[in-house]
Each structure stands twice: as C-alpha cells, then as structure tokens.
Amino acid sequence: MKLIKKAFIIIAVSAMLSGCSFQEIKSDKDILTSENQSTTTTLQVLGVPDLTTTTPPITNPSGTLPGEDDPEVESPYPCTMITTANVNARKGPSTADTISQTVIEGTEVKVIGYADGWYQVDIDGETLYIIEDYLEEVSEE
DSSP: OHHHHHHHHHHHHHHHHHTOEEEOOOSHHHHHHTTTOOOEEEOOOOOOOOOOOOOOOOBOTTSSOTTSSOTTOOOOOSEEEEESSOEEEESSSSTTSOEEEEEOTTOEEEEEEEETTEEEEEETTEEEEEEGGGEEEOOOO
16 A cells, blocks of 8 residues: 555656646555546646845945945945954855855955945955955954
C-alpha cells in the first residue's frame, strides 16, 4: 500500500511539473479497475512570483539627493568610512542579494552613495553594498 501511495505522489508531482494530466487514483481498488473507468484530472501549474530585485536610487541618508532642494549643497560622496565589524559586502542593497566578499573589521572603504539603509561602496573597482550599521565615519586626527 505504501508503494502505491509513493507511486501516486511521484506521478502527481511529475504531472504538475510537466503540465500533463494523469489518471486519478483514489484507492488501490481503482488501480485494478482504472482501465475500465476513465477519470482524468488536469493539474494547473501555479505561477511563480518574480523574485528579481531592483536597486533603489542612490541618495544620501536624509533621503534627498544632494543639491535637490538647495543647489549649493555639496554631495557627501565619495567619502571614506571604516567597518566596525567583519561585514558582508553584497551585490545589491538587500540581505537577499549575493555576498561578494567579507570585509574585515577596521577596513577603510570608499563610500560612493547611500540607498535605504545601505552604503554603496567601491571595493577594488566593484560596486557593492554594506548595511549602514557596520560603517562609521573615519575620524580625522
């Protein structure tokens, strides 16, 4: 009986993935009489939501672009900041984005922008993102 259930599950999953129809089996008795009774059920493949991410526009921490409200305001970027812990530098501004590398605590990085809680940084010519909690301004001595 367990083998029959496993076979049914495999057939059902295969049909779902291929978009094909399969013969409905309700019990082991239906298997014996299925040649005489033709009941077909078509399964619909469910739509998969779009999982792509988009990069938000780069802004400064106040949420407005430098010079947007006041043309005499100078952009704070690029600037140098330092990591406060070992931190992942990602391909985009989200924890769902791929980790490109881990930046060691105390490393100075060139910050080129800001986007919704993430600093956009240039590391060896690659644009990556580090969450704002792990960067602080370099103190000038």
